[in-house]
Amino acid sequence: MSQQLPSSTTHSVVDSYGPNTTATPLERPNPFESPSTSSANSWIEGPRQRDRESGRVEVAEIRNRYFRSRRIRKEDLESPKNLQSSRKRSIFQKQTWLIPCLGIFVGICITGVLIYFGLGSQHGGGKFCPILDEDFSSGVLSPDIWTIEQQVGGYGNGHFDQTTDDPDVVFVDGGLLHLKPGLQDQKLIETDGATIDLGSKCTGDTFFGCFAHTNVTNGTIVPPVRSARVNTRKGASIKYGRVEVTAKMPKGDWLWPAIWMLPTDDVYGTWPASGEIDIAETRGNNHSYNAGPGGGNDIVTSALHWGPESKMDSYLQTWDQLSALHSEFGDKFHTFGVEWTDKYIYTYVDSVLLQVLYVPFTQRFWDRGHYAASTANGTALMDPWSRTGRLNTPFDQKFYLILNVAVGGTNGYFKDSAGGKPWADASPVARKEFWQARDQWFPTWQKSGEMQVKSVKMWEKC
Known part of the structure; x- marks a missing residue:
């Protein structure tokens, strides 16, 4: 029995040349079917039969509307290997890695030469013994x-410490020199009329450098802290040479450790006319302390102090600093050094490549200072260094080494109102204000509040 296909089996075919026509599924071609060889060019020459009246498009024409691909025989293809071998390239095209490697090698050579001559120029001061x-x-x-x-006068900086030889403050243990500050005897501070008289043990040369007392009425007290300061003046001083001190700096609020040098004789006058060489100074406060110059325990500073009189210290012209790398100088031992000749002076930490301060002696210090002809009160200023004719005067005499841990002070090294400073420099009872805040600062000393010195080496120009 014959059956008629349902109407759903017919499909509309869109023709750009006329109205929609219908085609059965058998008449619709598979668009993904590979064409036969005979139809390779049918997209150009294929029949286009159209019934203009009915709008019907033949199947052959529908097939021409689809993308046609043609298989290429394998033997007609050239392999990538054959293509690569057919190209003729230079050695630089084939070995492109040579160019960056050659550049790196040349850069390393140039850097090495610069470092070599740089170090040579800085060690050109002669032989050191x-x-x-x-x-x-x-x-x-x-x-x-x-x-x-041993002194109690504050060394001209208003320090709050008494330097002492007490064995719990300055001692050698485990191959290390320890300079360990601590609290003063509370009775000496709170008892009216209590005194400290160093007598013949005093190393100072003024009355108030050797004598202190407590007056409860006016609020003056003896130094609230005991600390240490040692020097080599008696046994080791140099005129030109090198010094290296391997030490761990103390950590603790308001501590002021220093490795520095003073002249054995004040040939050009009292400080700072005869000079001062600060190899390394820092503060015990942590890295959050940022009052300058310098900062907290994460920064070390070096300086030369010089000037015709005490109120004209020109150290800021010969001052610089170095920051620790993600650490503080109280975390581990470092070597703090200085090299000094008649041509230059420079300081460094751990290596001469980590330079802190470099001062070439290329002009007279009087000219470097640009001093006025007279002071504010009309007193004429005299050049204390011109008579030598040397560019490095006053740094042309013997200097000795000092190691100390000072505490506080009223000379401005610790800025007022910075970092929670518990005293004011201008206060007549600054020592007492500092003592009354001991519950704040003394706990910060407990873990690492001492300078530990592993070695001290000094060379002099032969």
């Missing part, structure tokens, strides 16, 4: 070399 090599292995400080200073 050792005069001190102290590693503290003997367990004591040799009195022929070291002097333990």
Whole structure:
């Protein structure tokens, strides 16, 4: 029995040349079917039969509306290997990695040459001969070399510490020299009329450098802290040479550790006319302290102090600093050094490549300072250095080494109102204000509040 296909089996075919026509599924071609060889060019030459009246398009024409692909025989293809081998390239095209490697090699060579000549120029001061090599292995400080200073006057900076030779403050233990500040005897501070009289043990040369007392009525007290300061004036001083001190700086609020040098004789006058060489100074406060110059325990500074009188210290012209790398100088031991000749002076930390301060002696210090002809009160200023004719005067005399841990002070090294400072420099009772805040600062000293010195080495120009 014959059946008629349902109307759903017919489909509309859109023709751009006329109205919609219908085609059965058998008449519709598979668009993904590969054409036969005979129809390879049918997209150009294929029949286009159209019934203009009915709008019907033949199947052959529908097939021409689809993309046609043609298979290429394998033997007609060239392999990538054959194509690559057919190209003729130069050695630089084939070995392109040679060019960047050659550039890196040349750069390393140039850097090495610059470092070599740079170090050579800075070590051109001649031969240095050792005069001190102290590693503290003997367990004591040799009195022929070291002097333990004892004073109560604050050394002109208003320090709050009494320097002492007490064995719990300055001592050698485990191959290390320890300078460990601590609190003063509370009775001496709170008892009216209590005094400290160093007598013959005093290393100072003024009355108030050797004597202090407490007056409860007016609020003056003896130094609220005991600390240490030692020097090599008796046994080791140099005129041109090198000094290296391997030490761990103390950590604790308002501590002021320093490794520095003073002239053995004030040839050009009292400080700072005869000069001062600060190899390394820092503060015990942590990295959050940012009052300058310098900062907290994460920054070390070096400076030369010089000037015709005490109120004309021109150190800011010969001052610089170095920051620790993601650490503080109280975290581990560092070597703090200075090299000094008649041509230059420079300081460094751990290596001469980590330079802190470099000062070439290329002009007279009087000219460098640009001083006025007279002071504010009309007193004429005199050049204390011109008579030598040397560009490095006053840094042309023997200097000795000092190691100390000072505490506080009223000279501005710790800025008022910075970092929670508990005293004011201008206050007549600054020592008392500092003492009353001991519950704030003394706990910060407990873990690492001492300078530990592993070795001290000094060389002098031969």
